[in-house]
Amino acid sequence: xxxxxxxxxxxxxxxxxxxEVADALAARVPVVALESTIIAHGLPRPRNLQVARELEQxxxxxxxxxxxxxxxxxxxxxxxxxxxxxRVAQDPSLRKLGFRDLAPALAAGAxxxxxxxxxxxxxxxxxxxxxxxxxxxxxxxxxxxxxxxSADLSLLARTRITVVCAGVKSILDVPATLQRLETLxxxxxxxxxxxxxxxxxxxxxxxxxxxxxxxxEVAAVMAAQDALGGHESALIVANPVAAxxxxxxxxxxxxxxxxxxxxxxxxxxxxxxxxxxxxYLTEHTGGASLEANLxxxxxxxxxxxxxAASWAERSR
Ligand code: PSU
Ligand code: MN
Numbered sequence: 001x002x003x004x005x006x007x008x009x010x011x012x013x014x015x016x017x018x019x020e021v022a023d024a025l026a027a028r029v030p031v032v033a034l035e036s037t038i039i040a041h042g043l044p045r046p047r048n049l050q051v052a053r054e055l056e057q058x059x060x061x062x063x064x065x066x067x068x069x070x071x072x073x074x075x076x077x078x079x080x081x082x083x084x085x086x087r088v089a090q091d092p093s094l095r096k097l098g099f100r101d102l103a104p105a106l107a108a109g110a111x112x113x114x115x116x117x118x119x120x121x122x123x124x125x126x127x128x129x130x131x132x133x134x135x136x137x138x139x140x141x142x143x144x145x146x147x148x149x150s151a152d153l154s155l156l157a158r159t160r161i162t163v164v165c166a167g168v169k170s171i172l173d174v175p176a177t178l179q180r181l182e183t184l185x186x187x188x189x190x191x192x193x194x195x196x197x198x199x200x201x202x203x204x205x206x207x208x209x210x211x212x213x214x215x216x217e218v219a220a221v222m223a224a225q226d227a228l229g230g231h232e233s234a235l236i237v238a239n240p241v242a243a244x245x246x247x248x249x250x251x252x253x254x255x256x257x258x259x260x261x262x263x264x265x266x267x268x269x270x271x272x273x274x275x276x277x278x279x280y281l282t283e284h285t286g287g288a289s290l291e292a293n294l295x296x297x298x299x300x301x302x303x304x305x306x307x308a309a310s311w312a313e314r315s316r
Contacts, residue, residue: 033161040070069119074107100117156236167197200252200293
């Protein structure tokens, strides 16, 4: 039985590492953490399983070991085997677990996919420094009424991990999210750009203060973070989707306005809002938003592999 008993305090529930990930970390082979919420709740079935496998392969092709993170039957796992990846993609009962959901899920023996906040926490606990994903969560539009800000931001303010993403999801209030990243002290680097990427779009319309152009430059910033010491904040590497793969900006703006109106009408809130909006866009752009999302994630995961390789090289 994997659920925690009530017979007093226990040792720390360290995440269970797959053999491959444990060996890689011990040998200082580069490792890249991957989240599972994008697989379980962010992409349509059955394409999501194919994507889960493809992302792991992209990490391997970049010379790193993939570590997909999830909680299965109350066990936090870093590195999944073939059957476990299938379960994440196919089991409709999997919950969506942010950082704060991890403890209740462990205690209940529950299973769930981890968001950026859940994944970043578990990956950092396992000793993994680089994480590749699609777009971060952030401040939702209409914040003044509902105060919906993703737990991704506050968790990244206190977790030493480098997250490669295509900015924050464009369904959000992007300028407000950038303000929060500044307030929280989370570093943001534009990769090959001085514009903050817009997830489905190459450019969110907002600038970014720091630009890097190679994986080594990112690794140098990571080393400087550690040399400075202080509180353990993350580093965000904002990597734009290639212009030829972005969603047509006019289509994006039009369908997003409809999606936000539909969410409002149907009263969708809380954890359900992000999956609802992503699915609405996929459906009403005839799959074009999905392709842009996948192009962004592929690019991020490949770059995460290259950064993990530079980082491993540096720490040899
Ligand atoms: N990136 C994607 N698709 C996704 C997500 C990111 O391309 O589905 C997920 C991440 O797991 C992120 C979550 O942490 O959406 C944010 O959800 P919320 O807004 O409920 O915190
Ligand atoms: Mn939320």
